[in-house]
Amino acid sequence: MTNDEKMTVNEAELFTFIDNDSIESERIIAPRYSYWKSVFRVFFRKKSNWFFLGALIALLLCAFVLPIFCPYNPNENVTRAATFNLSPAKALAYFKGDGKFFKWILGTGSQGNSIFYGIWSSARTSLLLAMICAAINMSIGILVGAIWGYSKRIDQVMLVVYNIVANVPYILIITVIVYVISAGFWSFVFALTVTGWLGIAYFFRTQVMIIRDREYSLASRCLGTPTLRIVNKNLLPFLTSVIVTLLATELPSYISYEVFLSYIGVGLSANVASLGRMIQEAQTSFITFPWAFWSPVAVASILSITLYVLGQNLADASDPRTHM
Numbered sequence: 001m002t003n004d005e006k007m008t009v010n011e012a013e014l015f016t017f018i019d020n021d022s023i024e025s026e027r028i029i030a031p032r033y034s035y036w037k038s039v040f041r042v043f044f045r046k047k048s049n050w051f052f053l054g055a056l057i058a059l060l061l062c063a064f065v066l067p068i069f070c071p072y073n074p075n076e077n078v079t080r081a082a083t084f085n086l087s088p089a090k091a092l093a094y095f096k097g098d099g100k101f102f103k104w105i106l107g108t109g110s111q112g113n114s115i116f117y118g119i120w121s122s123a124r125t126s127l128l129l130a131m132i133c134a135a136i137n138m139s140i141g142i143l144v145g146a147i148w149g150y151s152k153r154i155d156q157v158m159l160v161v162y163n164i165v166a167n168v169p170y171i172l173i174i175t176v177i178v179y180v181i182s183a184g185f186w187s188f189v190f191a192l193t194v195t196g197w198l199g200i201a202y203f204f205r206t207q208v209m210i211i212r213d214r215e216y217s218l219a220s221r222c223l224g225t226p227t228l229r230i231v232n233k234n235l236l237p238f239l240t241s242v243i244v245t246l247l248a249t250e251l252p253s254y255i256s257y258e259v260f261l262s263y264i265g266v267g268l269s270a271n272v273a274s275l276g277r278m279i280q281e282a283q284t285s286f287i288t289f290p291w292a293f294w295s296p297v298a299v300a301s302i303l304s305i306t307l308y309v310l311g312q313n314l315a316d317a318s319d320p321r322t323h324m
Helices: 003-007 035-045 047-064 088-094 115-150 152-166 170-181 185-193 196-211 215-222 227-263 275-285 290-317
Strands: none
Touching: 035 047, 035 290, 047 115, 047 290, 115 152, 115 185, 115 196, 115 227, 115 275, 115 290, 152 196, 170 185, 170 227, 185 196, 185 227, 196 227, 215 227, 227 275, 227 290, 275 290
16 A cells, blocks of 8 residues: 555544443453363372372272172182192293283282282272261361361360370271271271361361451451351452362372271271282281282372372362462
């Protein structure tokens, strides 16, 4: 376009008049924000999380799906002394005709049992125990801790209860309860949860006390909003990262408790397969038959580390300050 052509453009083509709209003037132009979408965007931005997530999915599939198609029978070869404590190479050579390569890939135990099948059946028990205990303790601990930190009257009572119970070793409480009500899966769950929520509640109470006196909570209180609604709407949404952080430590801790207590002979009954029970049964011969001892130890360690790392990274991603 030449300079002469530019001079001939009229004002209607150069300018457009916009009416004054009071509603449109109040609209804030900003990108839409989705909290959980931002959480997962930050979480999956870290490449190592893909590896640990894949490892966790593989472990869960082996623990919950494999025993359905490959049931574990610890006494299937109890009458065949030649199958006792076979190394992986000898077990594969001895059972090469049954067409089950993976069944004997980790060797056999003290009664000719498949260590590979036993590990995943035991891992299922340990994971179920950890999930149930974490769900119970987290639910009770978060609810009680939120009310505990918000109400000053309840705080006075609960502090006395906490100071009494917290001075008794947690392992001692579990041991006494298991001995009193006998060993078993649900009795062990009860022992782990009867006081396990109290530490979570106390930690959560301190977090609630930090934000309970903010302006929006004071306004809700002045308007007569019930305490439970204030806790549910004003406090808990701001503590999501704290909740995820707690969960990241709780899940692997219960696996560790099960392994340790079963290792020392407390906890699950002898007829319940668990990682701790397998380690306990192999502890006397871990030098002579190391494959029976180190295999469940390795799986228990990998499970705990994977759950902890994923939980901590998810807790970091759930902090809104990382969404910028």
